[in-house]
Amino acid sequence: MSGNKQNEEDCSCYAKSRTPASCDIRNVTHPLRYYEFTQDEIKVLEECDKESFYRRCVPFSTLFATITYAAIKYGFLNRNPHFGVVPKVIMAAFLGHVYGRLTYLSTCDAKLRELPKNSHLGNVMRQYYLEHNPPPDPNKKR
Structure with missing residues (x-):
């Protein structure tokens, strides 16, 4: 039984x-x-995707690719004998994209925690945040 x-x-x-x-x-x-995501959750996730791309990925990709191209042009990096500067510049742009997404994670996390109380995703994010970032103990001396 x-x-x-x-x-x-x-x-x-x-x-x-x-x-x-x-x-x-x-x-x-x-x-x-x-x-099934609610409309609020979808809106915040799409907002995070767009903002991380335009505010972080594009600038960092451009910066990394430009610096890599300049480093190759001025002799700090060697160009590929067969493909020239293309592989290194593409890799730098890709790394800039990844770095841009990673640097925006904390901002997106905060936006998801601000979802309404009836949002399952918001509740999960708030619970995860509290588990990994407990509030300071007021009785504990520094």
């Missing part, structure tokens, strides 16, 4: 269409596989 009750509790993470009889088969997909 207790084993059956345990199976019912394990089913809570599955889609509601599952029956307790099918709980013996473990779901190998992510529990949020069928999660």
Whole structure:
């Protein structure tokens, strides 16, 4: 009897269409596989994507590619004998893009934490933030 009750509790993470009889088969997909984002969540995620691209990726890609091209032109880096400056400049632009996305993560994280209280994504982000950045203890002396 207790084993059956345990199976019912394990089913809570599955889609509601599952029956307790099918709980013996473990779901190998992510529990949020069928999660539908709210309009607010979609808006914030699209905003994060656009802002990170235009405010960070484009400037850093341009800067890294320009510096790499100048370094090759003035002899600080060697050009590829077959392809010339192209591989290094493309790699620098790609690294600038990645660096731009990474530097915008904290800003996007803050925007997601500002989602309304009824947002599952906002609640998950707030909970994660509090777990990894606990508020300072007022009783603790420095």
